[in-house]
Structures are given as structure tokens and as C-alpha cells.
Amino acid sequence: MFKSIYLPITRRATRRPRRRFLQTTGWLAFALCVPAVFAADSPPATGEPLRVGVSPVFPPMVFKQGKELVGVEVDMARSLGEYLGRPVVFVEVPWKDQIAALTAKRTDIIMSSMSITESRRFVLNFSQPYFVIGQLALVRREDKNKYLMGFPMDLKGAIGVIPATTGEFLIQRDYPKTKRLACKDGEAGAQALIRKKAELFFADSTLVWYLAGMHAGDGLAVAPMALSEEQLAWAVRKTDDALLASVNTFITQARKNGTFLKVFQRWTSVGN
Numbered sequence: 001m002f003k004s005i006y007l008p009i010t011r012r013a014t015r016r017p018r019r020r021f022l023q024t025t026g027w028l029a030f031a032l033c034v035p036a037v038f039a040a041d042s043p044p045a046t047g048e049p050l051r052v053g054v055s056p057v058f059p060p061m062v063f064k065q066g067k068e069l070v071g072v073e074v075d076m077a078r079s080l081g082e083y084l085g086r087p088v089v090f091v092e093v094p095w096k097d098q099i100a101a102l103t104a105k106r107t108d109i110i111m112s113s114m115s116i117t118e119s120r121r122f123v124l125n126f127s128q129p130y131f132v133i134g135q136l137a138l139v140r141r142e143d144k145n146k147y148l149m150g151f152p153m154d155l156k157g158a159i160g161v162i163p164a165t166t167g168e169f170l171i172q173r174d175y176p177k178t179k180r181l182a183c184k185d186g187e188a189g190a191q192a193l194i195r196k197k198a199e200l201f202f203a204d205s206t207l208v209w210y211l212a213g214m215h216a217g218d219g220l221a222v223a224p225m226a227l228s229e230e231q232l233a234w235a236v237r238k239t240d241d242a243l244l245a246s247v248n249t250f251i252t253q254a255r256k257n258g259t260f261l262k263v264f265q266r267w268t269s270v271g272n
Contacts, residue, residue, distance in 0.1 A: 005270045047086040048170040052077045053107035056187035057162065059210045060267040061113040073111045075263040076254070080111075096164035099123060102237060105231040109243065113164045113204055125238050126246045129231030130260065137223035138209040140193055140203040147223040154178075157199030160189040167202040170227055171237050188214050202227060 053191035054073060056064045062073040069090055081088035093101045098114070101107045103123060115133065116126050137147065138160075158181040161168035171180060181198045190211045201208075205226065212222045223241040236243050254260045 038124050049089045050077075050081050050084060050086040050105070051089050051091050051108045053091050053093045053098050053101055053110045054112045055093055055098060057095065058113040058204065058207050059186065061204075061206055062111070070267075072263055072267050073113060075266065076260070077111050079254065079259055079263070080247065083253075085244060086088065092246065095162065099235075105237070108236065108240070109247070110151055110235040113232060114205065114235055115204070116233050117166065117169075117230075120235070123238070124234050124235040125240065125244050126233040127244060128251055129233045130251050130255075131232040133205045133230055133232055134226035135170055135228045135230070136203055136226055137206045138190060138193060138203070138208045138211055138220055139199075139223050140196075141221040143167045143199070144221045144223060150225045151223075151227065155200070158197065160191075160198040160201035161190045162186070162189070162203060165203065166228070166230060167204070171202055174227075190218070190220060193220055194218050204225050204230075 001256060012103065023114075051257055054062050054069065054077075056062050056069055058071075058073075060067065060071050062071040067083050071090075074090070077088050077090070077224065091101070091107045093107065093112075095112070098107075098112060099120070102110055110124075114120070120126070137151070139147065155175050159171050159175070159178045160181045160183045161171055162185065163182050168180065173177065181192055183192060183198075186201075186203055186207045189198070189203065189254045192198035194215070200223070201211075203211075208222055212220055234247055236247065
């Protein structure tokens with residue numbers, strides 16, 4: 001059985017290779033608890049709708065199967081709504097517009113694989129983190145061994161990124177002279193590698209591992225070293241102190257009673 005733990009991290013994202021991060025947490029750094037169902041003791045959802053901002057381009061966290069929104073974040077949003085006694089309304093927002101939609105009060109909370117960064121803290125209030133990830137690179141399998149010891153100071157060729165994500169920020173900061181290829185989602189990044197339009201595709205470790213599994217037959221793999229360590233959390237407006245407190249209580253209870261584990265087991269292999 002895969003054994004993993006929730007590892008809160010206080011260090012900022014860094015470009016140094018993180019072998020220990022990959023060995024001890026991988027992309028499933030998580031609190032494993034006894035499974036339980038939150039809804040059993042929850043009041044009926046009769047309150048004001050909870051408008052949840054999602055960008056369905058980050059499988060297995062939030063994506064679409066056909067026309068249906070699915071994934072870890074979608075299930076957790078529904079559990080949060082049950083806990084709050086509020087019906088959930090999902091509002092699809094382009095990733096680059098998530099913060100603007102929240103501050104303009106078009107949404108109440110962002111639950112879309114958002115990592116905590118210092119710049120985002122200036123305009124948002126983050127919940128306590130619920131997941132530890134890293135920025136990983138998807139590569140062609142024949143190139144995997146090039147990055148056994150990390151990434152060189154000068155990355156050659158185009159680097160695929162999803163615009164306005166932490167991955168793009170890190171590449172822009174650490175490799176300002178490297179050509180960046182904007183990819184609308186992870187699948188576009190994978191196709192850029194397959195067609196040799198990009199040398200690497202950087203994204204959240206959850207997305208990169210998902211793409212590596214989906215495209216193993218196409219010769220794609222995960223580079224062995226992480227570019228960073230980050231915490232995922234949910235974001236609310238600076239003025240929504242009551243909602244933030246309720247969300248933090250929900251996260252604490254969801255770890256203890258196994259709601260998180262139940263959801264992650266559905267969408268990943270954790271605990272199986």
C-alpha cells in the first residue's frame with residue numbers, strides 16, 4: 001500500500017531540486033484518515049447559494065467528463081456546501097480571471113487547484129492548506145534522464161506552461177530568457193511534447209502525473225525532480241472572515257473524519 005502523510009510546508013517555492021519531496025510525498029502528500037461521509041450530520045442545503053469558482057483544466061482536481069464537472073475539488077465543494085447548509089453553484093471562470101471574479105463578487109470561493117503565493121495573499125484570504133504539491137515537468141520518455149540531477153541553468157527549446165499559473169511564474173522568474181509556449185490546458189501541453197513543439201511542460205504535480213498516466217503509450221513521462229514545493233488552499237475575499245473560519249473548520253474536520261481520503265480515493269490511487 002502506498003503510504004503518505006500531510007506535510008505542511010513553510011518554505012517558499014524554490015528552483016532547487018527536491019528529491020526528498022518526490023520520495024516522501026510525491027503528488028499525493030495527504031492526511032490519510034479513516035473514511036467517513038460528511039453529509040450524514042449536515043443540515044439540508046437551504047441557505048444562500050455558495051458560488052464556487054472553478055477552472056476545469058486541472059485533472060484530477062477539477063475537469064470535465066463530457067459536459068459534467070468532476071474531480072477532487074468538485075466533490076469537496078459539494079461536501080463543503082453540505083457542511084455549510086448552502087446549495088453549491090459552480091461558476092466556470094478562465095483561470096486568469098479567477099481572482100478578478102472573486103473580488104468582483106461573481107464568486108464566493110475559489111476551489112480550483114490554487115497554490116498559496118505571496119502575491120495572491122495581498123488580494124485574497126487563503127484557507128489553511130489541504131494539499132502539498134510541486135511543480136513538475138512532463139517530458140518525452142527518451143529525455144527523462146537528462147533531468148536526473150535537476151534542471152540546467154539554461155533550458156533549451158520551448159517550455160510549455162498554462163498562462164497565469166504558478167508554473168508559468170516560476171519559469172518566467174527563473175528562466176527569463178527561455179521561450180515559453182502558452183498551452184490552454186494540460187492536454188495541450190502533452191500534445192506539444194508529442195509533436196515536439198516543446199521540450200518540457202511544467203504544471204502542478206497532480207496534473208503532470210495524471211497526464212503521464214494518460215499518455216504513457218505516447219512516450220511521455222515525469223521528470224524525476226520537482227521545481228518547487230507548494231501548498232494548495234481555497235481562497236475567499238478579504239472581507240469574508242466568517243466564510244473563511246467555516247472553511248477552515250470544515251478542512252480540519254474533513255481531515256479527521258476521512259472525507260478528504262474518500263474523495264482522493266475516488267479520483268486517484270491513494271490508499272488503494
